[in-house]
Amino acid sequence: MPIPEDVTGDEIDKDVRQELQSLPKTLAEDVARNLVMVARLIDEDPEGAYGYSRVALRLASRVAAVREAAGFAAYASQKYSEALAEFRAARRMTGNVELWPLMADCERGLGRPEKTLDMAGAPEVHKLDKAGQVEMRLVAAGARRDLGQLEAAIVTLQSPELASGSVQPWTARLRYAYADALLAVGRESEAREWFAKAVEADRDGSTDASDRLAELDGVEFTDALDEDGEDGESSENDENGEDGESSENGQNEVKGESGDAATSDADTSDKD
Numbered sequence: 253m254p255i256p257e258d259v260t261g262d263e264i265d266k267d268v269r270q271e272l273q274s275l276p277k278t279l280a281e282d283v284a285r286n287l288v289m290v291a292r293l294i295d296e297d298p299e300g301a302y303g304y305s306r307v308a309l310r311l312a313s314r315v316a317a318v319r320e321a322a323g324f325a326a327y328a329s330q331k332y333s334e335a336l337a338e339f340r341a342a343r344r345m346t347g348n349v350e351l352w353p354l355m356a357d358c359e360r361g362l363g364r365p366e367k368t369l370d371m372a373g374a375p376e377v378h379k380l381d382k383a384g385q386v387e388m389r390l391v392a393a394g395a396r397r398d399l400g401q402l403e404a405a406i407v408t409l410q411s412p413e414l415a416s417g418s419v420q421p422w423t424a425r426l427r428y429a430y431a432d433a434l435l436a437v438g439r440e441s442e443a444r445e446w447f448a449k450a451v452e453a454d455r456d457g458s459t460d461a462s463d464r465l466a467e468l469d470g471v472e473f474t475d476a477l478d479e480d481g482e483d484g485e486s487s488e489n490d491e492n493g494e495d496g497e498s499s500e501n502g503q504n505e506v507k508g509e510s511g512d513a514a515t516s517d518a519d520t521s522d523k524d
Contacts (some may be wrong), residue, residue, distance in 0.1 A: 253289075255289055255304075259288050259289065261282075261287075268287065274315070281312060283308050284309070287305075290304045290321050291321075297330035298330075302326060302328070303320075307324070310321065316346045318340075320338070322334075322337030322338045327354060331367070331474070336358065336359070339358065343355075345418060349379075352388065353384055356368045356391045357394070366395075368394075369392060386426055387422070388414050390425065390426065391431060393433060395411045397433070406430070406433045406434060409426065411426075414426055417453070419453045423453040424458055426462075427453060428446075428454075431450060440468065444468045444469075
């Protein structure tokens, strides 16, 4: 697969670079460049990232960082069986448990939520750092919902991390998952409260909490009209003295049930 000339391979983390030192220099450079492409594409083009990860895997399957990257690319492409196999391989090579929540979520993706819950109760969970333990809660709550155990999902997410007033990298996603679980059982007022708390913590737009909050408040987003389309036609109608209803809509407005204009931030969504 083609790699842009500006990708040198030096962009990778020093820990990964150190792992690649076990390879011949030219091979290590080729693997590094493919890993850089995986990192570049995994969010916007998961399939493209997956393709580069397969190249790296063919070149250096005995390097743990390569197996891990292949796992992430397969996971992003929803190839959960492959992702699970690669994560397991990386874990065998390193003995590290940090991939445990992702492995458990792969079990969910494969339609085995019971296996996910077994993993959530395994001793490995106690070896995870705080971020890993929160991630495991999110995955376990998702498995409960897969099984139709909605109230149990709510209980799973109730934790000191949820109650904490401090904002951590996982705070927005945890609050969002809790709000969504509350909404699923019809506890709308509580769900609104927690979506609002998720918005407060969502500094990088990792969730669509603001959109969900707007929906609960009955706020409707109105798209701006195409300058060369309906908008132009309505302006022409106004000039001719005709009734131009579209001018009343107000471009880029957000309208509530009462018809009053309001403003809202649009965030990107994330998975439970």
